[in-house]
Amino acid sequence: MAKNSSSSTTAPDTVWLGRGRHLGPEAERDVRRNLIALKAAGVIDDFLDLDPVEAARSTDLFPRDEAADPGPLARRVFEARWRVNDGITVRAQLTTYETESRRTETEGVTWVLAAEAERAWQADWPSPATMFWPDSDHVAWDHEKVPGLRLRTANHLPKDDDEMRRLLRDCTRHSWYIHVVVHEAMTPDALGRRPITSFLPLSLRHRVVEHRATPDQALIADFAMKREVGVGLPRGGAVILPATPQAPGYDAERFTVRDVFLDGTEPAELIAKIVEFASLPQPLPADAEQVLTRLRQGWHLLTPDEELVHARAMVTRYAKALEAMTASCDLYREAAESAHAALAEATSGNSAPATPTPAVPKQDASPLKTLTKTLGLFRNPNR
CATH class of the missing domain: 3.40.30.10 (Glutaredoxin)
Structure with a gap:
């Protein structure tokens, strides 16, 4: 995780941020149980429990921005979605981390949480912390990153x-x-x-x-x-x-x-x-900027409507990429024809000097790799 520092950026009024340490033996188990219970009770609409590698991996040829990667110390990534005030959607993402120093197990598991609503955050809305962590004194999830505080x-x-x-x-x-x-x-x-x-x-x-x-x-x-x-x-x-x-x-x-x-x-x-x-x-801490970016650009828990919009956008991106590749092939062919014509005119039918043989593509350069490399030139990092 990034080192603690401050930024002059102002935190958006739609955002709720939190960070702390869980000192219990099974941090992810506590989160998972709470999410399952709240979904069964209808408090949250849905949730995801992701391996950090899975969370960072793109599902298509247009990867997310690198800021969406939870980092090498990440243990699990949890996402949840719920509604407040009869229809305002809140999206939240909690990531658990290994302790950076790894000196002792008493330092517990570090966690960061970012939630964002579709409008300015209201103080009387439910706390995003209790959507992931059980609001019980028996679960020690609420230790501050600053040692000795809860x-x-x-x-x-x-x-x-x-x-x-x-x-x-x-x-x-x-x-x-x-x-x-x-x-x-x-x-x-x-x-x-x-x-x-x-x-x-x-x-x-x-x-x-x-x-x-x-x-x-x-x-x-x-x-x-x-x-x-x-x-x-x-x-x-x-x-x-x-x-x-x-x-x-x-x-x-x-x-x-x-x-x-x-x-x-x-x-x-x-x-x-x-x-x-x-x-x-409120000033937005520099180490919170990456957490907010990950929430916005590394989001996985899509609604059916969002999945449809995303699929349509991907079709458009693929079509544009293929169109650009076709245009590149046409330009290459035209350039090759012009070069041959110029060579024929320059030699005027006489014996042409030996010309270097065009390089033959390696056999292991498969069409799939070529297509992937070409499409990568047109990728959009913002999903």
């Missing part, structure tokens, strides 16, 4: 100052998620320990990572955040961290809440600010 839970900041600053730096520079830091004015009870992400609209619950600073971390957390991120943390309040580069329209004061009561009730002001922040145009 979705769907409250993550306490490290006690060590250097570790805290390193974590904040990684979260703002290398994460695909929205990060919120909440300071606990006093140690909360069981209700207060409930993650604030559980109050978010469905599509945002798996796009937000919640951090908690304990009561005695008020000063150290505020200092570390000002030093690394440029925003402060109010005592007993919360702040939404900016990404690097910052989203247009971000203002620290605008996305800071002075008081958050951790008593199990919905923190309405903070939830509203998270929803507002998520609606801003």
